[in-house]
Amino acid sequence: MTRPAVLTGKHFMHGDHACAEGALAAGCRFFAGYPITPSTEIAEHLAARLPEVDGVFIQMEDELASMATILGASAAGARSMTATSGPGLSLMLENLGLGVMLELPTLVVDVMRGSPSTGLPTLPGQSDVMQARWGSHGDFAILAYSPWSPQEMFDLTILSFNMADRYRVPAILLADEVVGHMVEKVIIPPEDQIEHLSRKKPSRQASDDNFQPYLVENADLVPPLAHAGEGYHIHMTGLTHDERGYPDMTAETHNRLVTRLFEKIQKNADDIIRVEGYELDDARIVVVAYGCTARSARSAVLQARAKGIPAGLLRLVSIWPFPEKIIRELTQNVDHFIVAEMNLGQIRLEVERVAHREVKGVHHAGGAMIPPEPILAAIEEVAK
């Protein structure tokens, strides 16, 4: 008995498995990866499931190979993905940059654990946030979403694939060990209700010698994508290249290319960004949190409200690009920002940068979820 690609129905599901099912529902038929805790269940689940839906599962020799392989699969037209944790992401960053430069969409799931180095393999962390943003060398922009539940492991995996394809850029699902290993209700909708954004295809015929694979035809700054084997005889290179895809070692071309790679994300940020607000309308104190920490933050905000403190939660469903406009708008009516996160201040510094004020941080280096109490204490302290 083989199961269909979309397991429509109500499930009690493990977060990593929900991510894998989200990938299948999104039409992903290619996984290349290397085992690493706490993401391994994604690979294990897809090793069983992909052959059921005529997909490809391959376990690679390391994360360098995994990342290169999913880019190759993407170049040949597949929705492809890998799953890893901090130490593996470090190795993938080299080819993440290649994906940015070639503009090949793919998905990297990073189930974060306590870091740096080998850190805490089986315990949670949220300290890869800046590594995801800036880890590969050079200026570029990237997409990252941060699920806070197994349901969002499913939903945001689909969204990540759609946005990666829409903007021709690798996406990162920045999950954490708590959410990855949590078992909770997951509702999988009917197949026809799952959104699918397709890659932009060239409007020119393959026989048209004037086709330029990196020529932008629309205001969104995203060129159409021709796949290997379609006859366009395209050239893709990690070297600085012109609109033909040919290497061009000039400052002018380099500045034009890198600026576009950056701006195609920044200019479309409103379409990419997702946030969720709780009790924000009249909030004077706003807690900013993401991933599993947002669960504690919501609890702390509700407890503060019960005590009459006008607190609210801004949950970052997407992290990169950073929701600068939303935070800037909040700044007008908010007295205090608090950032709660399982690292020593990576997003706090971002909020300080955007809000132009000192932001209180509730930080822990990782290993255990931040409970509601220290967040509530921080709310009460600034409310004084």
Next chain:
Amino acid sequence: MKPAIVAEKHPLDDLIRADRMPHIWCPGCGVGIIMRCYAQAILDSGIPLEKHIIVSGIGCSGRVAGYMKLDSYHTTHGRAIPFATGIKLANPSLTVSVFSGDGDLAAIGGNHLIHAARRNIDLKVVCINNFNFGMTGGQVGPTTPKGAFGTTAPYGCLEQPFNLPTLLKACGANFVSRWTAIHVRQVKDDILYAFSKPGFAFIEVLAPCPIGFGKSNGIDDGLEEMEMYRDRSVLIQGETFNDEDLVIDLRSEHPIYVGRFVDRDRPPFAPAKVVQS
């Protein structure tokens, strides 16, 4: 008297990105010769051009991808094989070739090389071995013969080099051969043969690098190295050789053994399939 035009078009015109000429290779370099063998093999294969994909890593040999008028991918240093693996598995109808140098494939990409051969994945790898890192100016690498000089080995290379054909044989590749840049017919024939043969094919081609390797080792003329290959190459067929025979020592009178060393039919990698019930 004006010479008569004997052909309007070179038979390989459709395969080369003429708008990218001149190429970057130095006078006396062997890479272009081997690229020409590949182009001829593609023409002879009868496989439609759009089904031929070329993937390269970084280095002088890595630039081949950019000059071939095919779907062509110039990737990161050492990662051409896993990138090509993704293309091949996502679209098995494509004939995917990897064109790169010894430094790219055997140094930084060494782990991918041995595992791809172990999987026996259906890729055609042409490894241009010029015994050094040419693009960066002649540093030693894992194929530099012991005692040879490089800019990072001013007192001579201290390390035992890889013997690539025996390495690939041990790993499980279906097809392994070695030639030199003077064996243009054999190189073309082996690439063509590899196109039709499922599994991992590895064709090593020794090539002159007069500017990078040659200048430190008294062979700074490409023709001189080609003459050495002509004089010292000894053909051996089949698997009737000692692994030690294939070690390359350019300074002694040790022959350079060339030929097809492995030609077997182990099943290539195929993803798991669950039969629908």
